[in-house]
Amino acid sequence: MTQEHYPFEPYLISVTRPIAITSREEREQTIKECHYNLFKIPSQKVMIDLLTDSGTGAISNKQLAGIILGDESYAGSRSFEKMLAAIEDITGFKYVIPTHQGRGAENVLHSTLIKEGNLIPGNTHFDTTKAHIEFRKGVAVDVTIDEAKDPSLYHPFKGNLDLEKLEKVLKETPKENIPFVLITVTCNSGGGQPVSLDNIKGVKSLCKAYGVKLFFDMARYAENAYYIKTREEKYRNLSIREIIQEMFKDSDGATMSAKKDAIVAMGGFLALRHEELYQRCAVYSILFEGYLTYGGMTGGTMETIAQGLYEGIDYHYLEARIGQVARFSELLKAVGIPIIEPVGGHAVYVNAGKMLPQIPPDQYPAQALGVAAYIEGGIRGVEIGTVLADRDPITRQERHPNLELLRLAIPRRTFTDNHMSYIAQSFKKIHATKEELKGLRITWEAPILRHFTCEFAIVK
Numbered sequence: 001m002t003q004e005h006y007p008f009e010p011y012l013i014s015v016t017r018p019i020a021i022t023s024r025e026e027r028e029q030t031i032k033e034c035h036y037n038l039f040k041i042p043s044q045k046v047m048i049d050l051l052t053d054s055g056t057g058a059i060s061n062k063q064l065a066g067i068i069l070g071d072e073s074y075a076g077s078r079s080f081e082k083m084l085a086a087i088e089d090i091t092g093f094k095y096v097i098p099t100h101q102g103r104g105a106e107n108v109l110h111s112t113l114i115k116e117g118n119l120i121p122g123n124t125h126f127d128t129t130k131a132h133i134e135f136r137k138g139v140a141v142d143v144t145i146d147e148a149k150d151p152s153l154y155h156p157f158k159g160n161l162d163l164e165k166l167e168k169v170l171k172e173t174p175k176e177n178i179p180f181v182l183i184t185v186t187c188n189s190g191g192g193q194p195v196s197l198d199n200i201k202g203v204k205s206l207c208k209a210y211g212v213k214l215f216f217d218m219a220r221y222a223e224n225a226y227y228i229k230t231r232e233e234k235y236r237n238l239s240i241r242e243i244i245q246e247m248f249k250d251s252d253g254a255t256m257s258a259k260k261d262a263i264v265a266m267g268g269f270l271a272l273r274h275e276e277l278y279q280r281c282a283v284y285s286i287l288f289e290g291y292l293t294y295g296g297m298t299g300g301t302m303e304t305i306a307q308g309l310y311e312g313i314d315y316h317y318l319e320a321r322i323g324q325v326a327r328f329s330e331l332l333k334a335v336g337i338p339i340i341e342p343v344g345g346h347a348v349y350v351n352a353g354k355m356l357p358q359i360p361p362d363q364y365p366a367q368a369l370g371v372a373a374y375i376e377g378g379i380r381g382v383e384i385g386t387v388l389a390d391r392d393p394i395t396r397q398e399r400h401p402n403l404e405l406l407r408l409a410i411p412r413r414t415f416t417d418n419h420m421s422y423i424a425q426s427f428k429k430i431h432a433t434k435e436e437l438k439g440l441r442i443t444w445e446a447p448i449l450r451h452f453t454c455e456f457a458i459v460k
Contacts, residue, residue, distance in 0.1 A: 008320070009320045009413070010314070010316040010317055010320055011060070011317075011413060013058075014061065015058075019047050019048075020044050020045070020047070021047065021378075022045060022047060022378055024375060024376070026045070027045070027374055027375050027378055028375055030042075030045045031371055031374055031375060035443070035444075035455035035456055035457070036367070036371050036440055036455070036456035036457070036458070037453070037454060037455060037456060038051065038367075038370050038371070038374060038380050038381070038382060038383075039051070039382075039451075039452050039453070040453075041374065041380060045378075046374075046378060046379075046380045047377065047378030047379065048377065048378060048379045048380070048415070048419060048422065048423055049380050049411075050347075050379060050380060050381050050382075050407075050408040050409050050410065050411075050423075051380045051381065051382050051409065052382065052409050053260060053346045053347065053409040053410060053411050053412060054219075054257060054259040054260055054409075055101075055259035055264065055265045055266055056259075056265075056411035056412075056414065057263045057264075057411045057412030057413050057414055058263075058411070058412065058413040058414050059263065059264065059265070059304060059308070060263075060307070060308075060311055060413075062307050062311075063263070063264070063303075063304040063307045063308055063311075064304075066079075066300060066303030066304045066306070066307050067300035067301075067303065067304060068300065069300070069303055070298055070299030070300030070301070070302065070303045071299040072298060072299045072300075073293075073299070074291060074293075074294065075291055075293055076293055077293050077294055077299050077302065078299075079299035079300070079302040079303045079306075080098060080293040080294060080299070080302055082302065082303060082306045083096070083098070083269075083302040083303070083305050083306040084096050085306070086305075086306040086307075086309045086310065087269065087271055087309065090241065090244060090309055090310075090313065091218075091244065091245075091248050091254070091271055092245055092248055092249065093248065093253060093254065093271035093272060093273060094272075094273070094275075095271070095272040095273070095274070095275060095277075095278035096269050096270070096271050096272070097269060097270040097271075097272070097278070097281055097282065097285045097289075097292060097295060098267070098268075098269050098289070098290075098292075098293070098294060098295030098296070098297055098302065099267075099268045099269055099270060099285070099289045099295045099296055099297075100266065100267065100268065100289060100290075100295065100296030100297060101257055101258075101259060101266060101267060101268045102128075102217075102219055102255055102256060102257025102258075102259070102268040103128045103132070103257075103268075104268055104288065104289050104295070104296060105255035105256060105257075105268050105269060105270040106128060106129055106132045106217075106255050107132060107284070107288055108270055108281050108284045108285050108288060108289065109215070109253070109255060109270055109281060110132045110133065110136060110138075111136075111284040111288070112277070112280050112281045112283075112284055113179035113180060113213075114132075114133060114136045114138045114179050115136070115138070115179070116136065116137035116138070117137065117138070117139075117177065118133075118136075118138040118139070118177055118178065118179050119138070119139050119141050119169060119173055119177060119178050120133050120138055120139070120140055120141065120178070120179065120180065120181070120182055121141040121142075121143045121161075121165075121166055121169045121170075121178070121181050121182070122140065122141070122142070122143065122161070122181060122182035122183065122184060123142070123143065123144045123159055123160070123161045123182075123183060123184055123187045123190065123195065124142055124144050124148070124159075124184070124187050124188075124189045124190040125140040125142065125182065125184065125189070126184060126188050126189050126217065127189065127388050127390075127449065127451070128449070129182070129184070129217060131390075131448055131449050134393050134448075135448065141169055143161050143162050143165040143166045143169065144158075144159070144160070144161060144162065144187070144190055145158065145160045145161070145162045146162065148160075148187075148190050148191070148193065149402045149403075151191075151338070151339075151340045151341065151351050151354070151403060152338075152341055153341075154341060154342055155342075156194075156196070156227070156231040156232070156342065157193065157194050157195055157196040157199060157227070157231070157232075158187070158190060158191060158193035158194075158342075159184070159185070159186055159187030159190055159193035159194050159195040159224075160195055160196055160199040161183065161195070161199060161202075161203055163199075163202045163203070163206060166181065166203065166206055167206055167210075170206060170207075170210040170212060171210070175210055175211050175212055178210075178212050179213065180212065180213035180214060180215045180252065181203060181206075181207055181212055181213070181214050181215070182215050182216070182217060183195060183200060183203060183214070183215075183216050183217070184216070184217040184219075185216060185217070185218060185219075185220060185221050185224035185247070186220045186223055186224045186227070186344060186345050186346070188219070188220070188346075189384060189388075191340035191344050191349045191405070192220075192343075192344020192345055192346050192347050192349065192407075193340075193342075193344050194223070194224045194227035194228065194231070194344075194345065195224060196228060196231075196232050197228045197232055197235055197243065197246055197247060198232065198234075200246075200247055204250055204251065208250075213252040214250075214251045214252055215251065215252055215253050215254060215255070216247070216248065216251060216253075216254035216255075217254070217255055218248075218254040218255070218256050218261075218271075219255075219256060219257040219259075219260040219261065220260050220261050220345060220346055221244060221247065221254075221256075221261055222240065222244070222261040222312045222313045222318060223261060223318065223321075223322060223345035223346060224247070224345070225240045225243040225244050225247065225313070226240060226315070226318040226319070226322055226345070227322075227345065228243050228247075229243055229315075239315075240313045240314075240315050240318065241313055244313065251273065252272070252273050252274065252277070253270065253271055253272040253273055253277070254270075254271050255268070255269075255270055255271075256268050256269050256270075256271065258305045258308070258309075260346070261309075261312040261313075262304075262305045262308040262309045262312055263308040263311060263312050263412050263413070264301065264304045264305050264308050265301075265304075266297070266301055267297045267301045267302070267304075267305050269295070269305075270285075321345075321410075321412055321413070322345050324410065324415075324417065324420065325343060325344070325345060325346065325347065325348060325410050326343055327417060327420065328348055328408075328410065328417075328420040328423070328424070329341075329343035329348045331420060331421060331423075331424035332348060332350070332423075332424050332427060334424070335424055335425070335427060335428035335431060336428070336431050337350055337355065337424075337427050337428075337431060338350065338351040338354045338355050339351060340403070340405065346409055346410060347407045347408055347409040347410060348407075348408045348410075349384065349403075349405040349406070349407050349408075350366075350369065350381075350405065350406040350407075350408065350427075351403060351404075351405060352365045352366035352368070352369040352385065352404045352405060352406045353365055353366070353385070353403060353404035353405075355369065355431070355434060356368060356369060356434060356437055358435060358437075359437065359438070359439040360439065361385070361386050361398075361400045361404060362386070362398065362439075363438075363439025363440055363441065363459050364383065364385065364386055364387050364404075364439060364440045364442075364456070365385070365404045365439065366383040366384065366385035366386075366387070366404045366405055366406045367383040367385070367387050367440050367456065368437055368438065368439055368440055369406045369430070369437070370382065370383055370406050371440070372430050372437055373406070373426065373427065373430065376426045376427075376429055376430050377422065377423065377425075377426030377427075377429075379408075379423055379426055381406045381407055381408045381409070382406070382407050382409070383405075383406060383407075383451060384401075384403075384405040384406070384407045385401060385403070385404035385405055385406075386398055386399070386400050386401065386404065387442075387450065387451045387454065388401075388451045389401045390448070390449070390450055390451070391450075393448075408423070438458050438459050438460075439458075439459040440456040440457065440458060440459060441456065441457055441459050442454050442455070442456055443455045443456060443457050
């Protein structure tokens with residue numbers, strides 16, 4: 001059923017939360033006090049929060065009921081058993097280690113498998129993923145297709161791995177030096193772009209041929225499955241669940257931030273195919289996350305994940321969710337804002353480098369645009385550019401990505417199209433005076449994952 005024939009959200013709104021309306025003068029003072037770092041702004045000072053879609057969606061009445069029904073037993077919780085059953089039913093992975101969120105799952109897996117000097121090929125590793133790899137003195141090797149570098153080029157699956165690039169890495173590197181290949185679905189740092197099922201199958205074939213494990217970052221796996229169904233003609237007649245089963249078939253496991261496509265505020269897991277690896281990972285799970293049947297989560301949280309996993313793969317929900325993001329992208333384009341195309345599933349990525357050519361990468365144009373969006377409309381996005389790319393861990397030089405992007409992530413089941421229209425009009429006003437915007441310089445930064453806490457000043 002097309003969006004034209006099914007135009008409305010397949011749910012009713014029963015609880016609301018008020019937005020604190022602030023003035024431009026208040027916002028100018030707030031961002032200055034926060035040293036121009038959007039992460040530091042108190043939430044009550046933000047009117048439209050698009051910092052992330054992680055853990056910011058609205059839960060359903062059944063999920064809310066699950067919080068009350070949660071079994072809070074330290075060991076052997078029935079809520080864990082319910083979550084385990086849902087994960088196995090949907091993904092086919094039998095062994096599950098619960099964690100407090102996605103990076104907890106990464107920490108457990110990477111502690112188990114990654115050693116100094118290892119290479120981990122993948123499609124534009126996310127910031128925390130790359131940080132976990134580099135913290136262990138490994139190397140994240142980006143083998144994304146070249147088409148992903150062109151923001152205006154239409155390609156239905158810009159998250160695809162380049163099979164020739166991947167095979168070159170596999171061929172030239174001893175297999176014991178590649179603990180696994182990683183497919184991120186959808187590819188967040190690449191613009192929220194999906195990976196085709198044919199490409200996934202091609203990666204599986206290479207991993208099998210070279211004897212290398214294959215893992216997924218499955219945070220937005222349901223959105224990826226929706227794109228496969230709607231953009232990859234040969235799989236159009238498969239259900240979302242059937243596509244998911246095909247995606248994960250014959251792979252070794254996946255990390256999951258349940259805060260995305262399971263539509264919960266907190267939680268995650270590491271899902272595994274084989275018991276032997278589960279036993280190895282379990283040691284680090286107990287050390288870092290908690291016992292194997294709660295992993296840093298409450299029983300109520302695990303109940304909401306079990307329910308949210310099913311709600312997140314509903315076709316009509318996905319159609320409405322991805323449709324809202326697509327409509328928002330058209331509103332931005334209509335007022336002259338350059339974006340990454342085709343639009344991804346969870347966010348619109350504004351091409352700040354193109355919009356603000358007067359600001360060089362060393363002065364962080366995407367961060368500057370994010371500051372302008374907050375001052376103009378109380379809108380909080382997040383920089384996906386040089387600040388996030390961080391410094392090279394060895395040379396400590398700035399790493400400049402191909403694109404300087406401002407990500408506007410849309411929480412699930414949270415905003416209406418009227419909110420989206422307000423955002424677009426705010427960006428229209430910014431666009432009209434964009435030549436007046438100035439760059440930023442960093443006055444303080446942490447040695448790793450600096451974008452969360454670093455401080456800026458305006459370049460005079």
